Amino acid sequence: MEIWRRNLYILMASQFLVMGAMSMIIPFLPLYLKDEMGVTDPEKTQLWAGLIFGINFLSAFVMAPIWGSLADKVGRKIMVLRSGFGMTIVIFLMGLATSPLQLLILRLLNGTVSGFIPASISLVATNTPKERTGYALGMLQSGAVSGSIMGPFIGGIMAEVVDYRTIFSLTALMIGLATLVVTFAVKEVSKPEPAQERAGFLAEGSHIFHRKPLPILFSVGFMLQFAMLAPMPQMSLFVDQLGAPGGYLAFFAGLVTAVTGSANMLASPRLGRLGDQFGSDRVLFFAMLGAAVSFVPHAMVTSVWQLLVLRFLLGLCMGGLLPSLHSLIRKNAPRGKESTAYGYSTSAVFLGHMLGPITGGFLAGWIGIRGLFLLTAGLLVAGAFWLRSGLRRSAASESRRASSGSRHVSRRVVNSS
Incomplete structure (x- = not known):
């Protein structure tokens, strides 16, 4: 199999696992705050759930260009691995959190280290023949969307079978396994070219x-x-x-x-x-x-x-x-x-x-x-x-x-x- 095809299928399956794992948490987040952390006031529960859900996107919004710029310097695959292993650790720690504030800080940190999906898109886009880029990115989209569909469904079922903290551990395990597969099976052919002098982050953004x-x-x-x-x-x-x-x-x-x-x-x-x-x-x-x-x-x-x-x-x-x-x-x-x-x-x-x-x-x-x-x-x-x-x-x-x-x-x- 051509390398770009192998990379595509592996990253497609990995995106399914990562998106499925990440979205497994969403259905029971308010219940986690209520049952495991003692936030019983419905208004406070909704407030904390909204803050904890949104803070992840805020930090990811800030960090995405920084990680993208770094990927152009050191490589795209290493950014996939950085994000995957980073989220594995942070999500495992979420299952150990004992207060809403701890969970909020960990979600902030998760958004900071996240980027598995955009890094995978960048890796596929730069290592796929230009005439097949649209097809490859469409396949990646299918993997991510199918994971986001199945994740809440699986998470809702698991919440009936095991406790909420165990789901965080299983989520971390799924992301870790997906990242390990990428580590050993994905090959980055088109790597950043070495340069004697590179522009700073702000100069690159201006360009x-x-x-x-x-x-x-x-x-x-x-x-x-x-x-x-x-x-x-x-x-x-x-x-x-x-x-x-x-x-x-x-x-x-x-x-x-x-x-x-x-x-x-x-x-x-x-x-x-x-x-x-x-x-x-x-x-x-x-x-x-x-x-x-x-x-x-x-x-x-x-x-x-x-x-x-x-x-x-x-x-x-x-x-x-x-x-x-x-x-x-x-x-x-x-x-x-x-x-x-x-x-x-x-x-x-x-x-x-x-x-x-x-x-x-x-x-x-x-x-x-x-x-x-x-x-x-x-x-x-x-x-x-x-x-x-x-x-x-x-x-x-x-x-x-x-x-x-x-x-x-x-x-x-x-x-x-």
Whole structure:
């Protein structure tokens, strides 16, 4: 098997394990605070759960560009291992925490050392032939999404069988095993080139943001995550409003999320392959428009079954979003700075992950969740045309620069003659 294919399949399986392990914790986090740490006041439990959940993304948002820059200097595989073994230790310690403050500090530290997923994306993107990058990143997306679907389900079952602290130990074990597999089975062929002198972190960041297509792609990444997650905290309430069949509210609320993820998982490799054939920019543009069109009838549904069909269609469109975005970043990043570019992209996505649910919850109080669906659709349409116009302006600028350079060379040739 070709090395890039072997790397892809191993990292895909590893992402499944890591995302599954990480999301196993989410369903019982409030119960862990209540039963193991004695936080019995419901308001305090929700407050601590929100802080502990969100602080991980805050520290990851800050650290992602730093780890990306370091990956371009020392290698991408070592960043995968750093993150994997670091999270293994920190999550094991979470199972030993005795107070909400200790758990909060450990989640902050977990976000600081995290980065397994973006480091894997960077490793695959830089070690895969350019003509297969879209397909490879789509496969990675499938592995991560399938893990995030199965994780809460498995975590909920395990919480009924073993105590909460044991689940943290098992989560750490899964991440550790995935990292060990990467250690011995993944080979980094395309390694950072040695350089006598490298620019500092701020200079590298300035160089990235002056690369015209990249800031546009970062803003689109933020917009995608913001738009997709803004309605999510309200979905269970919406299912309740529609009337869950048989009164199984928790089941159908989970099914609404699972059916979207399942469609995403199925569509990602196929849309990635289409991106390799026809251009990732086209796939991303039409996937954003498709997602927007899917959101509009969300505001008009009258039953949970209608909502499930629309969430499946939305998931199919979502399969073309982040893999296409990552492929475009790989294409436009300066040579040798791919991981730095992915670091900034990851920060933008994490920022959308933090602000989307908060803003969506606030706006839902004013316009309701049906109005929020329409607002999300409008945001995706605006983002799609912002992407297209931005990339066209960038391409036109590059064409003018190349033409100017050609004229300059021709002038020098004539003068020398």
